[in-house]
Amino acid sequence: GAVVSQHPSRVICKSGTSVKIECRSLDFQATTMFWYRQFPKQSLMLMATSNEGSKATYEQGVEKDKFLINHASLTLSTLTVTSAHPEDSSFYICSARFQRTSTDTQYFGPGTRLTVL
Amino acid sequence: GQNIDQPTEMTATEGAIVQINCTYQTSGFNGLFWYQQHAGEAPTFLSYNVLDGLEEKGRFSSFLSRSKGYSYLLLKELQMKDSASYLCAVIGGGYNKLIFGAGTRLAVHP
Numbered sequence: 517g518a519v520v521s522q523h524p525s526r527v528i529c530k531s532g533t534s535v536k537i538e539c540r541s542l543d544f545q546a547t548t549m550f551w552y553r554q555f556p557k558q559s560l561m562l563m564a565t566s567n568e569g570s571k572a573t574y575e576q577g578v579e580k581d582k583f584l585i586n587h588a589s590l591t592l593s594t595l596t597v598t599s600a601h602p603e604d605s606s607f608y609i610c611s612a613r614f615q616r617t618s619t620d621t622q623y624f625g626p627g628t629r630l631t632v633l
Numbered sequence: 634g635q636n637i638d639q640p641t642e643m644t645a646t647e648g649a650i651v652q653i654n655c656t657y658q659t660s661g662f663n664g665l666f667w668y669q670q671h672a673g674e675a676p677t678f679l680s681y682n683v684l685d686g687l688e689e690k691g692r693f694s695s696f697l698s699r700s701k702g703y704s705y706l707l708l709k710e711l712q713m714k715d716s717a718s719y720l721c722a723v724i725g726g727g728y729n730k731l732i733f734g735a736g737t738r739l740a741v742h743p
Contacts, residue, residue, distance in 0.1 A: 522675075550730060559720060559735045560676070609675045611731075619681060620724070621666060622731055627675040 518544050518614045522625030529600055530633055536596045537628045539610030545590035546612035550622065551583070554607045566593040600632045635659045637734035639721050644740045645711050653706045653737045655721035663724040666731065667695050667706045670718045679706070679719075708739075716741045 519542040529535050539549055547568045552560040564585050565573040572585035584596040593612075597604055607629050611622040637657045645651040657665070664683040668676035682688055682697035682704060694707040706719055718736040725732065 560733045562730055562732075565730055607673075620664060621678060621681050623678060624668075624675040629673075 518542075518612070518623045520610065520612045520623045520625040522610055522628055524628060525626060526629045526631075528631045528633065531601050532599055534596055534598045535600055535630060536594055537608055537610070537630075539593045539595070539612070539625050541591045541612040541614075541623075544612070544614055546593075546614065547590060548613040549587060549593040550611045550613070551585060551593075551595050552609045552611070554609060554627075560609065563595075597630065600630070602632045605630055605632045635723070635725050635732050637721055637723055637732060639719075639734045639737045641735065642738045642740070644742060645708075647711055647713060647741055647743050649711050650707065650709050651711060651739065653708075653719050653721075653739070655704045655706070655734060657702050657704070657721070657723045657734075659702075659723050659725035659732070661725050662699060665695075665697055665704050666722045666724075667693075667704075668720040668722065670720060670736070672717075676720055711741050713741050713743070715739065 521540045523538045549566040551563045553563050554560050562575050563578045566585045566587040568587045568590050574580045587593040607627050609627040611624045639655045666681050667679040669679050670676040680695035682695050687696045692709045697704045718738050720736045721734040722731040
């Protein structure tokens, strides 16, 4: 399957700081990437859809000024959690849309565990 | 609106067969996916169904009935490493985003 990387895998930061998470599609180009958040024992919640060269589309209830998304190239999207607070502590996962003639799916990165102290 | 239902938890015995059901209601339909997720890890892709019928891939099979809004994931010859959450996800019409069900936590016992 296609490979998606995410960096960093784990980050601990102080309250009030900003954290940037990178998502890369390593062996394919992805015009669309997605950012999810997952709290313990809950399912994935879509935060936003990241489109290369245009503004991200945020889901209802997700603050676009707090969660900044940039998709500057066909292989890289970044999520910046600005002024992070303890309630932002979560598992953040990106995925990249992989489209071919016979398939249209998403491959996930390994996730980033954010802990805000 | 869109809604996806699957059982919260299931248990099974090593070597057995288990079927995880998923029902969905969406405005339009462009495919149904099953993902496996181990605790603390990201989901891994298992299967994709867009047409009715059964797709078999090794020990895992996935079935879809679009008229019934129903799918199942069938796991054969269960192994301990199959203990994980299994997520059903649908792409609705007019969107390219996946809507996930809450996931089914499967526990495989010796």
